[in-house]
Amino acid sequence: MNGYELLNVTFQFLESFAFIVLATVGLAVIFGMMGIINLAHGEFILVGAYATTLSAHQGLPLPVAMLVGVVATTIFGIVLERTIIRRLYGRLLDSMVATFGISLVLVQLTRILFGNSIDQVSTPFGAISYGSYSYSLYRVLLAGAAIATLLVLYILFTRTAFGIRARATIQDEETARSMGVDTDRMYMSTFAIGSALAGLTGALYAPARASPTPEFGSEFLVDAFVAVVVGGPSVLVGTPLAGGFLGLIEAFFTFQWTQFIGTVAMLVAAIVMIRLLPDGFSGLVESVRTSWRESE
Amino acid sequence: MAASDPTVKTTRAVDETGERSSRILQTRDLHKEFGGLTATDTVDFAVEEGELRCLIGPNGAGKSTFLNLITGQLEPTAGSIYYDGIDITPLPSHERVDRGISMKFQVPTLYEDLTARQNLRIPLQRIVDADEFETRTRELLAQFDLLAEIDETPAALSHGQQQRLEIAMAMALEPTLMLLDEPVAGLSVEETAEVAELLRTIQAEEGVAFIVIEHDIDFVETIADRVTVLDQGSIFTEGTIEKVKTDPAVRRIYLGEER
């Protein structure tokens, strides 16, 4: 492996890492904090991508269009939470079926409203060149966006009053309520954050993908599920570790053989990881941490 | 009472020293750590056949951990557990149950969708044939004064009835050692007295040994042959209830904290 090839594999890793983390965060926040597996997660990403692309077609500059994508998805998430999701708290499996139904409806409604595809917005920034190789700068920058997203989440959940209330609600709803936390509102806000993150993913990938189609969201689903489980219930710890681990496996095997081998290696690694760490990376970190504190 | 078992053992009085050869349970250097923290600290502990032993100690003393080690729900970091003279440390929970260890959990864990009869079937079907279900069910329910509730689901039972049904289910396996985690927590004075009476009767008529975790010191006083006080994962002291009650050190660590 010469220096250029090392750069190639590094960039491929960064791209995989960014994709896994960004595909996962929204799903992970909702799953980790609320115990709901949102099978319509891909379609939340779809909403973000469509809102971004369509508003960019209206002449808005790309960053503004992306903001529109995030806001639209957030509002969409809140509406869905108020009408349907809130009735499913504590019913993990029912929520899976209901969100699967929502996903079917959204995909087909998108098709009915906007046709089989919408025109693409081009990727900004161009490429980095090195030797005979080059790599899209935007794709590399997505890794930065992924890390920034995780940092913002970290600050939100550990340094703000909202975050402390949210975590209290997750740990013990009864106690939190008795201490004056409006848990209903807490869940709504958490769901809104999860939706906003999915919207952000859609917004960021709208220009980095071929023209959006109603199936846009499904491309993210497999990586998101795998990473949520490998990461375990804690978003802040699990998601980056899962993204790093799975991204590394995928990039290495892809570089060494082909993208197909990379994909299969990543999925197999995920199965083995779940077997070894039934509560994922965050379970591992958690058990190391609690072992220092308490026993019973 | 249906004392159908012909091999009824009689209760043995326990002398002050507590030394006996007929140990049903014995732990040697039993040790459990969670990460860096010690929950059970090299415990040597023994229960005689047919004895009713109470485990007391402040919150976090390691009582539940200790019971979980005996049932096999937890694996010890070091040490061994002997049951009826055999090292059961490597055995999984269900095999320990097969050897005669039965457990009633602290939180009620009845099967919500099933009636009392069906709940009892779950332990019963492991040891009797299908044509004996009904007879044994009725015997057990009669023994625990629940015959009228035979077709009720747990939701329709009072708290005391639920506790009795749980003990009945644990007894259905005809154990030689019963582990009870706070059997009277949340019960009224009358219900507590009923349970105490019940345990004494079982002990007397069927020769079952008990290890009971309990906070209610009056209850402990009513039932216990001997008492073991746990503190910070190790045995602080052991002996009759009178001896333990009057020990000023015990009062300091346990009773003082209790009220």
Place this chain on the structure above:
Amino acid sequence: MEGVRMSSEPNSSLLERVRSPFEGPNTLGNSNGFWLTFGVGVVSLALYPVLFGTYAAGERAVFLVYALLGVSLCFVWGFCGILSFGQVAFFGVSGYTFGIVGLNVSSYTGVTLGIVAGIAVATLFAAALGYFMFYGGVRDVYVTIITLVVALVLKTFMDQTAGGEWAIGEAELGGFNGMRNIPNLAIGVGDVGIDVSRAMHYYVALAALIAVYLGLRVLVNGRFGYAMVATREDETRTEMFGYNTTLIKFVTFTLGGALAGLSGVLYVTWGNYIDPQQFAITAASMPVIWASIGGRDSIAGTMAAAIVLQWIELQLTGEWALVIVGSLLVFVILAMPEGIAPRLRTFVLDRQSSSEPATAPATTEEVTD
């Protein structure tokens, strides 16, 4: 048998005695009315080829095949609490295995061997996966996701098996294009045997479904069923009654895999074709949806939901079809969380207690479709 039965008054003893092994608290329908409805349902399904012709029956056989797949999930999920997205994996593996054997060993011997091999491989696969998971301490939602990922790995793998290097003897796996020309169902040795296609295939599928249904009723109302239900409700507690819950989950999961394998064989002999799409996320979700809608602890409910939902999907054409199906799922989950069959039962019981003993309560009306 005293202890097993529990509800009805002692009247017609022969009927009761015939019924008793099939009844118990672990299944929903235990009344004369239920069995009458069930009988009507079975007879209606049996009459379908007569009324609508052998072609129609041949086409609809796939509904029964998928109902069987739904039942395999209902068994592991509804009765033992293991939500598996991997039923399609066993279904597909069995289908491909049947195809490989059937295409390589000509004559009736091949097909008969294929049936055995398909179910055997699916069962072994489920056993291996179950051993890996349950003896490794994987539980709850993580079991769900592992099974889903296993199905997706199979999809990814099978998708790229195009070309001659992926032929096993005469059988080309075919990659994305799928494996084709898989023989019809038949049984026999050498040149002597019976071909099963079209209406006969329909009847075989129906017979398999009914046999599995009755067999599972006996199983779940017997000793093992109690152990499964106890494990589903509280694993630790059940362990402390001396049950090896790990073994119970392992056996249940393996049996579920075998049933999915049986439906896989019936599937490939229906369409003479299988492709990796059978492992995809949409396909993997379908059994979960049927069981959720029908009632995950109601075998008859799951069967009925599978048949009715497939029928609705086929009837609905045009661009709003998927919107309607999706909305229906959301509506059912919100309106009747425990599924339609348990809800119907509650409804029937309420009516019975409020009015005088009702005749023939329609517990699973959908079956008659």
Place this chain on the structure above:
Amino acid sequence: MTRRSISRRSALAGGVASGLAAIGGCLSEGGILNGSGGSDGPMIGVLEDRSGEFALNGTAKWQASLLAVEELNADGGVLGEELDVYDPDPQSDNQRYQELTREALNREGVDALWAGYSSATREAIRPIVNEEEQLYFYTTQYEGGVCDRTTFAMGATARQQLGAVIPYMIEEYGPRIYTIAADYNFGQISGDWVRLLADEHDAEVVGEEFILLGETDFGSTINAIQGEDPDFIASMLVGNGHANFYEQRADNELDVPMASSTTMAQGYEHRRLDPPALEDMYVGVNYMEELETDRNAAFVDAFYEQFPDADYLNQEAQNNYFSIHMWAEAVEAAGTFDQETVIAELEDGIEVEAPEGDVELDPETHHMTHHMRIGRADGEHEVTFSDEQYIEPSFLHEVGCNLPDDPEQTQYEPDEFYDEI
């Protein structure tokens, strides 16, 4: 008849076992309640995807088919009868295709069937079509090689498309070819054709990668291409996931020209992707909406008049359109809808005025001789055409497919016949 069946039915209530025996006696194909099944007049089946993965390609196929039927009916129908269409949406789902095909053949009794975009779909339904000896038109451009008595392949084959574009590219840009293709039969066989054509024209395939359908990440593929630095890329990628390659090629500023058999004419990537993703893309096609002939202008106008919201009129849609007209001509000539007679009529050799130009059915192979052009997209995604050739389906002739003399139901693959692969 009805009376007897009813008494049978009441007997059945007695017991399932005896009932099953009784059923044996009165089973019939149509059943009792099913009526006659199908419409009274002539009917064709059009099973094309309007939702799911292939909606992008299937929608226009369906629309163009309806347009053809509309035109026929406006013109007095076929044999004086109004033509009906059976056209449920198969939703890109092969199992649904199987169900709907059986429905079309057995219940609706269609006189001819148009169905399916992907080869996977074709192979899923062909056993059913074969069993019923159904007249079937498959209109997608495909890998080639299907030699089937009742199947008529209307699309250009890989041999026809690549045979047009690969030699042109070798001439224009040089002999070093890097092949990327979808990892299934279509892609692999197309890859084989590229190697054969390279061999024939003293060129060389310097790299070859088969990519799983639905793959969206092409970073490593692009790096691998850059490592080899070929003269041009032969791209047989399929589906919207793979369209990401073109997008990423532009992002990464990889400016190697591309030859293709799959791009633009089907999924109109040049319209959907932002330029310059497809700059220097050369595709071998028999038809594109942009074709500048008077006949095509009229066709495009009629299409958008009928379907003002349509996305694009693709190559396959044109194939559906002309083949429905061709079938109607054959029926008129035969004077009957009887499928055997119509097949015989088609095998007599038939020519039809298609929007791409006059095309001819090759009786021996049931394939079309097509006008193959090379469409090139520039930096603004403007498409221009050059180098029109009239190319026969030669591969099947070489393997000896002669359906009128030797009816068979096979798919031949090039690696069985050429040592070079």
